[in-house]
Structure formats: C-alpha cells, structure tokens
Amino acid sequence: MSIPVLMPALSPTMTEGKLAKWHVKVGDAVKAGQVICEIETDKATMEVEAVDEGTVAQILIEEGAEGIKVNTPICVLAAEGESVADTAKAAPAAPAPAAETPKAEPRPKAEAPAAPQAPAAPAAAAEPEWTGKTAHMTVREALRDAMAEEMRRDGQVFLMGEEVAQYQGAYKVSQGLLEEFGAKRVIDTPITEHGFAGLGVGAAFGGLKPIVEFMTFNFAMQAMDQIINSAGKTHYMSGGQMTCPIVFRGPNGAAARVAAQHSQCYASWYAHVPGLRVLSPWSAADAKGLLKAAIRDPNPVIFLENEILYGQSFDVPEDPEFVLPIGRAKIERPGKDVTITAFSIMVGKALAAAEELAKQGIDAEVINLRSLRPFDTETIVNSVKKTNRLVSVEEGWAFAGIGSELAAQMMEQAFDWLDAPVKRVHGLDVPLPYAANLEKMALPQPENIVAAAHEVCNR
Amino acid sequence: MAKPAMKPKVETSPAKPTASTKPPGAGDNSVSADQLKSFYRDMLLIRRFEERAGQLYGMGLIGGFCHLYIGQEAVVVGMQSTIKLGDSIITSYRDHGHMLAAGMDPKGVMAELTGRASGYSKGKGGSMHMFSREKHFYGGHGIVGAQVPIGTGLAFAHKYNGNNNVSLTYFGDGSANQGQVYEAMNMAALWKLPVIYVIENNRYGMGTSVERASAVTELYRHGESFGIPGERVDGMDVVAVKAAGEKAVEHARNGGPYILEMQTYRYRGHSMSDPAKYRTKEEVDKYRNERDPIDHVRKLLLDGKMTDEAALKGVDADVRKIINDAAEFAQHSPEPDPSELWTDVLVGA
The missing domain is CATH 2.40.50.100 (RNA polymerase II/Efflux pump adaptor protein, barrel-sandwich hybrid domain)
Structure with a gap:
C-alpha cells in the first residue's frame, strides 16, 4: 500500500x-x-x-x-x-486532489449546531419544617457543631487551615476540634494558601473530604487558580471521572476597620463559575444547616461566612439531622409592597430596614438568598409577582455583582411583573477605607435600604 | 486490543552478580532481558503514538494545544517500573506518555485528542486533560505547576488512609520556578508525605532555557531548604531512571518526599506551533543521534544478545498495529452527543 x-x-x-x-x-x-x-x-x-x-x-x-x-x-x-x-x-499526480489519501475531515466550524438548551436546574429539595426543640447559639458555635457532627459521621472529613488546631481557630470557629479529633484530622497549615488549597484538592481527588479554612477569603485570592481551575473544572474536563468533594470556608467581606485588603466580598467572583457551589449563610441555623449540606455535597463548595456575624446568636434546631437544602432562598419576613433580597450580614440590615419601613407604611418582604450558586430565582420571581418591586442588597461592589445578575434575571423572567426598575444597594465603588466615618459611608446601611425601597415604591 | 505490557510491579528477578560493580545505568544487566524488552516496547509505543498524534494534528484532526513527549520516553517508562498498584500518578499537560506508561488504552487517549465521545474525557478535556481512576492517573493539568500541590495532596490522602501507596508527581523545569511548588514541598517535608517529585528537565520551559529561568540550575537541589533529598538522573537512560526511581520510591514509601531531576530532552517544539528559534538544529540532532533513549535500549538488547533484529522488527510491527488501530478508532469515533455539553458540571446536578 x-x-x-x-x-x-x-x-x-x-x-x-x-x-x-x-x-x-x-x-x-x-x-x-x-x-x-x-x-x-x-x-x-x-x-x-x-x-x-x-x-x-x-x-x-x-x-x-x-x-x-x-x-x-x-x-x-x-x-x-x-x-x-x-x-x-x-500515486495521485500532484496537485490532483488526494483520492485515496486518508481524508482529513476538518473540524466542524461555521456550521456548528446550535447548542442544546441548558437543562432546567434540578429543583432544590424542599426545606423541611423544623418544629422540634431549638438551642440558642452563636454562628461561631453553629459552624463548629456542624463540622464536629460531620467529622463524627464520616472519617474521611478533615479540617485544615491556618491556626485551626492548636490556636483553636483565628476566630475560634474550630474550638475544641483538635481535642476531639486529634492532629490527624485537624491540621495547622503553614501560611501558604495556594499550596494548601491545591493540596486539599489533591486529597479530595484521592477520596478524602477536606474542609479548607481560609483565615479570611481575602487570602483565598492566592489560591484562586486551584479553587477554580482545579477544583471547579476537573469534573467536567474528566468527563465525570474525577470528583472533588471539598469545602472552602472562612469569613468573607468587611470586618471592622481592617481597610481595603482585608475587606472584600467575593460572592460574585465565585458565583460566576460553573462547577462550584457558593453558599453564604446569615443566621446560626443557616450556618449549621448549610455547612453540613456543604460537607456532604460531592462538589466543591465555597462557604462564605462573616466575621461580624460569628458572635451573633440565633435559634438552631437541635435535631442532629438538621441539614438545609442547597439552592433554596428563605423568606425571612413576608411582605406585600416590596421585595428586598440580601445575603450574609446584609440580611440583618435588610430586616432592620423592613422594621423602619413598616413604621412608614411600607410592608417589605425580606429574602435571605443563602445560596448564590445555584441561585433560587424561583423564590424571588414569585415574590416579585406579589410585590412588583425589587431592591437587591449586597456588601460588595455593584459592577458585575450579585445585584446586577439579579436585575438581569428579573428582566428575563419577571419583566412584566415589575412596576419599577430593580434598585441595587451595594458597597460604594472604592477600596474600603479605614477611617470609621468613611468606612460606614462606603458600606450599605439600613437607611440606604429604606431610601431605595421608597424609590422603587415611588412613595 | 493489546495494551502496553507495562507491569505495575517491579521486576524481582535478581541482577547478575556483576551488576553491583557497575555504576547505575552503565550496566546492561542490572535489569532482566524481559524487562529491557518491555521497556523497549513501551518506549516505542509512546514514540509512535506521538508521531501519529503529530501527523493527525497536521491533518487538522487534533485541535488546540498538543505537547508531544518524543525524546523523553525513558523517564515515564523507567519510573512506571518502580511503582506498585494503587500508587498515584499526576503530571502537567505533556501527558500522553504518562498515560500510555500507566497502561491507559491508546485508543481512548487518541480519541480524546481528536475530541471524540470515546475519549478518556468523553471529548471534553483534550490533550491536556485526561484521567483514569482505574489506572490511578490523576491528569493531565494545564496550569504550569498546579499539579504539584495536587500530587502532594494525593500523597496526603495515601498517608491519611494508611495504604502505603505513594504519589508520583511529575513536573517540568518550567514548573520548577512556580511558587506553589515550594509551598507543596514544604508541606510534604513537614508532614512526611509519600511523594516523589520527578522533575523532567528537558532544558526549555517553552522557549526559555533553564539557564535563563532558574538562578540555581541544579534542579534536584531545589528542595534543599526543606531538607528534601534530591538526585540528578540521566533521563535518557531507562536503566538509570529505574535505578534512581526505585531508591526514591522506597524512600517515599517509608515516609517523606524525594526529588529526582531527570535530565532529558524533547525533540519536538514546546507545542505543535513552535518555531524553535531558541535552540540550534545541531543541538537537537545531537540528542537524536547520540542520546536517543530507544536506540540506547535497542543497542543494549542487541549487544547483550538478548534479542535479534527480527524479534525487534516484530515488536515494531506490533506497536505500529496498535497505533494504526488507535488512529483509526480516533478518526471514526463519533463526536460527543450535544447533550454532553451540559453533563458533568456538577456531581448529581
């Protein structure tokens, strides 16, 4: 031949x-x-x-x-x-077309078939009613209990991060875990976010279920490549062969007076990425129920906590099987005049604003988003169908933020129900300043939310 | 279809008594004739596979980036002979050789290169992103150096599970200057993780020579500040690779990282579209003609009268058939079904 x-x-x-x-x-x-x-x-x-x-x-x-x-x-x-x-x-004479040569079929180009529609996101499991006994505890304790319970339940779960073991956590979230689970499962790392995030991803590929704590998410920028390229994309790139059951958790957003490098909300950064789940709890019940769900989930989960919330107390169901579904927003306060969405610490500010609005005759519905990817558009659309008005609140910057996404989704899915443009309340478009007065001005306050609600209600 | 006859276990046949008097790699009798023949075949399989991949790329059947392993075959083939079942393997994007050495099916690898449904990643990963849980091959990673912390994490999982396995973590001289490599080395030494860092020093990170990229060009010494032992190995000599690999693997299995700097050479460009202005043709030819790892084994086999030309011709024909079958398969497998666009983003969603 x-x-x-x-x-x-x-x-x-x-x-x-x-x-x-x-x-x-x-x-x-x-x-x-x-x-x-x-x-x-x-x-x-x-x-x-x-x-x-x-x-x-x-x-x-x-x-x-x-x-x-x-x-x-x-x-x-x-x-x-x-x-x-x-x-x-x-042999074929040049330059005659190669009749018997192996045909190199060009890869499909212009005639690329239309991409199939994205399948409808599977509906998140309904949230069971928790009517049993509750305990009053801080967000910090709820997070610790969630980890301890899951570590008791599954020997493949371990915690690693800076100061999580002997120091008991930079913010004392991992208090007592070293004593209970020992140094094999509660591991102090050197200050090398990129390295230990990647090491955690490898451990997850190898069958373990790491919880990787970032002292704050500001430092996770060092580890961004491992989180997104390695943890987030490998399941897809391997045609489903590889899984990465890992939780990256830690405080996100502004604390108090720690200036720009230590005060940033990364919610929209991570929520942008297919292959990740992104959760952001507000209450202690959110913290416990969602962290347990995150640890059990077979996917990489970004778990955005908030330092100021750590010390706040809420009622938490005592049922050891209290686990919240991923992908469900929660209506924290029903209302009929305007929908206010918020996540993390902003939920508290939105509720405070709603109290003030009630005094002024505006009945606001406050939705705690909780899950940013997947995003519970359905709950928000249903609320907007009732109130016809939407205010989005987030601590982060407006540009390409969660509120921007929300506004776009409402245009696509609730346009005919809106009686006013969606209004975004957000951190101002500056690096967060240190001075107390400037810092307060840069972050959303209840009065900003109240003003925005008046604007969309036109009264 | 025949798969590479790579045995995951180290050959246990005793070396002839003279072997101990010779420096590693210098002797043709420190490995058995059978093992040497198996090395020859496995290296040839990689060589022929890569040549065919280059051809299919030239025909437009393989897209994107395609980094060929030609010239470096002795490294993976020698190292593979030193590990046992359950040991994990991870590398960068110049990964076809590693997959074949690990025993992955050439058909599935080639079909992934052509972006077909029967590829190892269902056509969704391509040349740089293939995996096999069955063969404990953890990729195939496209970001320079990213596989090093991940490979260290695999070692962490081995230690956590107490399974006495090791992680073979390959990276190139280009990765050797990445910060995360040193973060990982520090933790590996600190926690005594069973990992072997195999630095494939092919002398150029893309077009930049080691001398122009690394302040200390003895890459095997790059773990010194963490107390990680290292060794420089003639990566063109599969026998030397095996000898050094056995020592390193034993060290790691007993707890703790080890660095092997394999001095090797790639004949082809960094990727397919590489004008190769950074090195001379004479330099490439010198390696090809004087240091070729396959010619070396061929000579050991013939000079040692362990085989003859006719038998080697038979091996060549077998390998050629496997590659032809793989290329045929890769060209005639269907493209992924459009529904695959949306699968595997998340587990269970």
Whole structure:
C-alpha cells in the first residue's frame, strides 16, 4: 500500500505554507521519525517527520513551492516490499486532489449546531419544617457543631487551615476540634494558601473530604487558580471521572476597620463559575444547616461566612439531622409592597430596614438568598409577582455583582411583573477605607435600604 | 486490543552478580532481558503514538494545544517500573506518555485528542486533560505547576488512609520556578508525605532555557531548604531512571518526599506551533543521534544478545498495529452527543 505524506498544519489556523526544503529524494529509505522536509509559514518553520517506514516513491511538490494547501499530498512512500515504480504509478499526480489519501475531515466550524438548551436546574429539595426543640447559639458555635457532627459521621472529613488546631481557630470557629479529633484530622497549615488549597484538592481527588479554612477569603485570592481551575473544572474536563468533594470556608467581606485588603466580598467572583457551589449563610441555623449540606455535597463548595456575624446568636434546631437544602432562598419576613433580597450580614440590615419601613407604611418582604450558586430565582420571581418591586442588597461592589445578575434575571423572567426598575444597594465603588466615618459611608446601611425601597415604591 | 505490557510491579528477578560493580545505568544487566524488552516496547509505543498524534494534528484532526513527549520516553517508562498498584500518578499537560506508561488504552487517549465521545474525557478535556481512576492517573493539568500541590495532596490522602501507596508527581523545569511548588514541598517535608517529585528537565520551559529561568540550575537541589533529598538522573537512560526511581520510591514509601531531576530532552517544539528559534538544529540532532533513549535500549538488547533484529522488527510491527488501530478508532469515533455539553458540571446536578 502506498503511503501518502500530506502537507501538515503547524497550527489550527494555518491553511497553506511553503515547502522550503526536501531532506530526501526518490529512492531513499526513510524511517519513522526521520525528518523528510521542512515547511514554512510567515510565523514558523517546521520539520516534517515520516510517520511510517518506507521508500520515497515520488515527490509531488517541488522544493520552494509556495501556497501549498494543508492536506495536499506532498510525497508518496512505498511500503516495505513494494516496488517504488509501481507505487509512483499508482500515486495521485500532484496537485490532483488526494483520492485515496486518508481524508482529513476538518473540524466542524461555521456550521456548528446550535447548542442544546441548558437543562432546567434540578429543583432544590424542599426545606423541611423544623418544629422540634431549638438551642440558642452563636454562628461561631453553629459552624463548629456542624463540622464536629460531620467529622463524627464520616472519617474521611478533615479540617485544615491556618491556626485551626492548636490556636483553636483565628476566630475560634474550630474550638475544641483538635481535642476531639486529634492532629490527624485537624491540621495547622503553614501560611501558604495556594499550596494548601491545591493540596486539599489533591486529597479530595484521592477520596478524602477536606474542609479548607481560609483565615479570611481575602487570602483565598492566592489560591484562586486551584479553587477554580482545579477544583471547579476537573469534573467536567474528566468527563465525570474525577470528583472533588471539598469545602472552602472562612469569613468573607468587611470586618471592622481592617481597610481595603482585608475587606472584600467575593460572592460574585465565585458565583460566576460553573462547577462550584457558593453558599453564604446569615443566621446560626443557616450556618449549621448549610455547612453540613456543604460537607456532604460531592462538589466543591465555597462557604462564605462573616466575621461580624460569628458572635451573633440565633435559634438552631437541635435535631442532629438538621441539614438545609442547597439552592433554596428563605423568606425571612413576608411582605406585600416590596421585595428586598440580601445575603450574609446584609440580611440583618435588610430586616432592620423592613422594621423602619413598616413604621412608614411600607410592608417589605425580606429574602435571605443563602445560596448564590445555584441561585433560587424561583423564590424571588414569585415574590416579585406579589410585590412588583425589587431592591437587591449586597456588601460588595455593584459592577458585575450579585445585584446586577439579579436585575438581569428579573428582566428575563419577571419583566412584566415589575412596576419599577430593580434598585441595587451595594458597597460604594472604592477600596474600603479605614477611617470609621468613611468606612460606614462606603458600606450599605439600613437607611440606604429604606431610601431605595421608597424609590422603587415611588412613595 | 493489546495494551502496553507495562507491569505495575517491579521486576524481582535478581541482577547478575556483576551488576553491583557497575555504576547505575552503565550496566546492561542490572535489569532482566524481559524487562529491557518491555521497556523497549513501551518506549516505542509512546514514540509512535506521538508521531501519529503529530501527523493527525497536521491533518487538522487534533485541535488546540498538543505537547508531544518524543525524546523523553525513558523517564515515564523507567519510573512506571518502580511503582506498585494503587500508587498515584499526576503530571502537567505533556501527558500522553504518562498515560500510555500507566497502561491507559491508546485508543481512548487518541480519541480524546481528536475530541471524540470515546475519549478518556468523553471529548471534553483534550490533550491536556485526561484521567483514569482505574489506572490511578490523576491528569493531565494545564496550569504550569498546579499539579504539584495536587500530587502532594494525593500523597496526603495515601498517608491519611494508611495504604502505603505513594504519589508520583511529575513536573517540568518550567514548573520548577512556580511558587506553589515550594509551598507543596514544604508541606510534604513537614508532614512526611509519600511523594516523589520527578522533575523532567528537558532544558526549555517553552522557549526559555533553564539557564535563563532558574538562578540555581541544579534542579534536584531545589528542595534543599526543606531538607528534601534530591538526585540528578540521566533521563535518557531507562536503566538509570529505574535505578534512581526505585531508591526514591522506597524512600517515599517509608515516609517523606524525594526529588529526582531527570535530565532529558524533547525533540519536538514546546507545542505543535513552535518555531524553535531558541535552540540550534545541531543541538537537537545531537540528542537524536547520540542520546536517543530507544536506540540506547535497542543497542543494549542487541549487544547483550538478548534479542535479534527480527524479534525487534516484530515488536515494531506490533506497536505500529496498535497505533494504526488507535488512529483509526480516533478518526471514526463519533463526536460527543450535544447533550454532553451540559453533563458533568456538577456531581448529581
């Protein structure tokens, strides 16, 4: 069988090139891997190697010829035991199209089929009513209990991060865990976010269920590549073979007077990425129920806590199987005049604003988003159908923020129900200042929310 | 279809008594004839696979980036002979050789290169992103150096589970200057993790030579500040690779990281579209003609009268058939079903 050698492409965009030089002539024996010629484009020169063994039977393109189209036969090899003369006779004459050459079917380009519709997001499990006994506890205690319960339940779960063990947590969230679970499962790391985030991802690939604590999410920027490229994308890139059951957790957003580098909300950064789940609890019940759900989830979960909330107390169901569904927002305060959405610490501010609005005759419905990816659009749309007005509150910057996404989704899914444009209340478009007065001005306050509600209600 | 005859276990046949008097790699008898033949075949399989991948790329059947392993075959083939079942393997994007050495099916690898449904990642990963849980191959990673903390995490999981397995974590001289590599090395040494860092020093990170990129060019010494032992190995000599690998793997299995700097060379460009202006043709030819790892084993086999030309020709023909079958398969498998666009984003969603 004669073996045609085709003009190769050096890159996906190359369509033609110059045959710069032949290294062999008719009658030469060539081995696989041997350089037979050189081709050139305006960008590069490449040596063409024989893939098969044989004897050069015919050279179809002369040295120096330009504008040779990719996949044109440039020479023919006679396979071992074949006559060179017969092979040359049987070979296609240049530049006739290669009738018997392997057809290089170009990859589909312009006629790319329309992408199928995204499947409807599976409905999040309904949230069971928790009517049993409750305990009053801080968010800090709720997070600790969630981790302790899941670590008792599953030996593959472990906690790693800076100061999580001997120091008991920089914010005392992991208090008592080292004593109960030992140094094998509660691990102090060096201050190397990129390294230990990647190490956690590897441990998850290897079958463990790491909880990786970032002292704050500001430092997780160092680990961004591992979180997004390694944890978030590998399941897809492996065609579903690899899984990465990992929780990245820690305080997110502004604390108090720690200035710009330690005061940023990363919610919209992570919520942007398919392959991640992003949760942001407000109450202690959210914290416990969602963290347990995050640890049990087989996917990478970003769990955005808030330092100021750590010390706040709420009622939490005592049922050890209290686990919240991922993907469900919660109506914290029903109302009929305006919908206010918020997450994390802003839920408290929205509730305070709603109290003030009630005094002024405006009945606000406050929705605690809780899950930013997947996003519970349904609950918000249903609320807007009732109130016809929406105020989005977030601590982070407005541009490309969660509120921007919410506004877009309302345009797409609730346009006919809106009686006013969606209003965003958000952190001002500056790095967060240190001075007490400036810091307060830069972050959303209840009065900003009240003003926004008046604006959309036009009263 | 035949798969590479790579045995996951180290050959236990005793070396001839003379072996101990020779420096590692210098002797042709420190490995058995059978193992040497198996090395020859496995290296040839990678070589022929890569040549064919280059050809399919030239025909427009493989897209995007395609980093060929030609010239470096002795490294993965030698290292693979030193590990046992359950040991994990992870590398960067120049990964086809590692997958074949690990025993992954050439058909599935080639079909992934052509972006077909029967590829290892169902056509969704491509050249740089393939995995096999069955063969404990954890990728195939596209970001320079990212596989090093991940490989260290695999070692962490081995230690946590107490399974006496090790993690073979490969990276190139280009990765050797990445910050996360040193973060990982520090934790590996601190926690005595069973990981072998195999630095494949092919002398160029893309177009930048080691001398122009690393202040200390002895890459095996890059773990010194963490107390990690390291060794420089002739990565063109599979026998030397095996000898050094066995020592490193034993060290890691007993708890603690080890660095092997494999001095190797890639004949092809960094990726397919590489004008190769950063090195001379004479330099490439010198490696090809004088240091080729496959020619080296071939010579050991023939000079040692462990085989003959006819038998090697038979091996060549077998390998060629496997590659032809893989290429055929990869060209005729269907593209992924459009519904695959939306699958595997999340588990259970």
